[in-house]
Amino acid sequence: AYFADAQGSAAPMKPEQSQVGEDRPAEQQQAESQGQKEADTPLQDFSPATTPKATASNADAPAIPSFTLQEHLSSSESEDEDNLPPPSFPALNSAQRASKPAASPPSFTMSPPPQPNVMAPTSNGSMAPPSKLSPSPSLMAPPPRVSASSLRPLPSASASQGISAPATGLVPPRGPAAPGLVPPRGPVPNRGPVLNRGPPTPNGSLALPPSGKPSVTKIPNARNKVQLTPGHSPLDWANLQRSNTNLSGVSSLVRVTPSMLKFMNGRKDKETGKMKDVWSVYQGKVYNISPYLPYHPGGEGELRRAAGKDGTKLFMEVHPWVNWENMLGECMVGIFVSEEQPPTKSTLEDMD
Numbered sequence: 001a002y003f004a005d006a007q008g009s010a011a012p013m014k015p016e017q018s019q020v021g022e023d024r025p026a027e028q029q030q031a032e033s034q035g036q037k038e039a040d041t042p043l044q045d046f047s048p049a050t051t052p053k054a055t056a057s058n059a060d061a062p063a064i065p066s067f068t069l070q071e072h073l074s075s076s077e078s079e080d081e082d083n084l085p086p087p088s089f090p091a092l093n094s095a096q097r098a099s100k101p102a103a104s105p106p107s108f109t110m111s112p113p114p115q116p117n118v119m120a121p122t123s124n125g126s127m128a129p130p131s132k133l134s135p136s137p138s139l140m141a142p143p144p145r146v147s148a149s150s151l152r153p154l155p156s157a158s159a160s161q162g163i164s165a166p167a168t169g170l171v172p173p174r175g176p177a178a179p180g181l182v183p184p185r186g187p188v189p190n191r192g193p194v195l196n197r198g199p200p201t202p203n204g205s206l207a208l209p210p211s212g213k214p215s216v217t218k219i220p221n222a223r224n225k226v227q228l229t230p231g232h233s234p235l236d237w238a239n240l241q242r243s244n245t246n247l248s249g250v251s252s253l254v255r256v257t258p259s260m261l262k263f264m265n266g267r268k269d270k271e272t273g274k275m276k277d278v279w280s281v282y283q284g285k286v287y288n289i290s291p292y293l294p295y296h297p298g299g300e301g302e303l304r305r306a307a308g309k310d311g312t313k314l315f316m317e318v319h320p321w322v323n324w325e326n327m328l329g330e331c332m333v334g335i336f337v338s339e340e341q342p343p344t345k346s347t348l349e350d351m352d
């Protein structure tokens with residue numbers, strides 16, 4: 001009985017919809033021209049049997065929605081909606097239907113009114129095109145506000161770090177001065193020539209000093225220079241070399257063998273009990289560096305590291321720019337020879 005009643009109630013709607021604007025009185029046609037929303041209200045009032053029939057099909061007759069749904073799906077494919085009954089969902093008197101235009105696509109009737117409209121664009125974005133959404137702002141799904149740029153990780157690299165790193169590598173690794181400390185033993189690290197002989201910066205980099213501070217920052221003994229005792233400045237050494245004082249300790253140049261060099265190490269002689277001179281070899285030439293010890297800017301201890309040895313490698317590692325030949329010219333003892341070539345008096349005289 002309900003099925004027949006629903007069919008019978010749905011049938012009169014066809015002529016109602018098709019007769020809009022044709023058989024109704026003139027005052028209703030005039031009301032339709034004022035707007036669609038106003039036109040829907042007299043349309044429902046004009047056929048009061050429509051609302052209870054839709055309610056009965058949803059609540060009391062479970063077979064009717066399935067029949068209406070199938071018919072509705074087939075109609076959406078053919079896109080011929082003029083001669084079809086209204087969709088069973090949403091209800092005819094619901095707010096969703098009232099906010100929709102009369103010719104809204106029936107695809108929204110498949111889902112409950114509020115949830116699909118909100119979830120559809122966020123889930124896949126393709127189920128509900130924006131043009132077919134309800135014109136009511138309250139029922140429209142929020143647009144996707146998450147932009148692609150906000151999801152990307154922010155760049156964390158700092159540009160300032162890439163500037164100071166290479167600059168520090170250009171400076172030889174010279175540690176800060178430590179007066180009074182025992183100089184480290186072992187090979188001296190390669191400090192290399194310093195191109196800029198200006199005052200050292202506090203951090204050892206080539207970057208400009210911070211503004212506000214004086215450009216010349218005094219760091220005492222930043223290059224491991226020792227505090228020379230009074231009267232032992234480089235100028236004092238230069239004056240001593242010009243004084244015709246015998247600084248070599250020998251009357252003439254001699255051929256120095258490795259055993260001789262090793263013996264002259266500046267320590268106490270066990271036989272005589274006297275302090276021996278310090279001989280060192282620099283590029284094949286033997287020098288008595290004993291008188292220069294208190295004048296060495298790097299300290300007596302550093303200079304003694306080459307005592308009785310070939311100090312060329314140590315010298316070049318520390319300060320290859322130093323003109324040691326001029327500085328130690330008066331200290332030259334002779335030439336360094338092997339043990340197999342014992343020195344002869346004639347050979348030494350030929351050197352002169």
Ligand code: HEM
Nearest residue numbers: 223224225297298302303305306311314315318322324327
């Ligand atoms: C007899 C040969 C040597 C002479 C004539 C000599 C001379 C000098 C001079 C002139 C300086 C000052 C350099 C400057 O102000 O730029 C100096 C500094 C220095 N020397 Fe020597 N030196 C000699 C051997 C050595 C040896 C064998 C060592 C290490 C084993 C050494 C270690 C140093 C150190 C650590 C400094 C201070 C740091 C520096 O100025 O770079 N020197 N030396």
